[in-house]
Amino acid sequence: MVNAPIEKVWVLLAEPSNYASWWDAETRSIVPAGRAAPGQTTHAKSGGLNIYVVVNRIDETQHQLQLTTKFPFGITVHNHLSCKPLDRGVCQVSFG
Secondary structure: OEOOOHHHHHHHHHOHHHHHHOOOOEEEEEEOOOOOOOOOEEEEEEOOEEEEEEEEEEEOOOOEEEEEEEOHHHOEEEEEEEEEEEEOOEEEEEEO
16 A cells, blocks of 8 residues: 555556656666656666666557566566555555
8 A cells, every 4th residue: 555646646557757756777768758658668767777667558548558677697576566546645555
């Protein structure tokens, strides 16, 4: 649970330019620039390692985002993020 309205939390997840504010990585590029969209790639560096995040799907109305994250050594993670409003100013964020 996050003590913030879903609208504020969703902006942090759906705008790759905001990722640097919540992940331990330096964003290097977002192609194409702008709000998350299928096919968009974000390149970041963390501890000298390259990380690439590809947007597979985004559902703005359901506050859901599907990503593929590629790490060094062939490690690939398929992520599903979703936000659900719970109460005034509180939302649930799921990541898996």
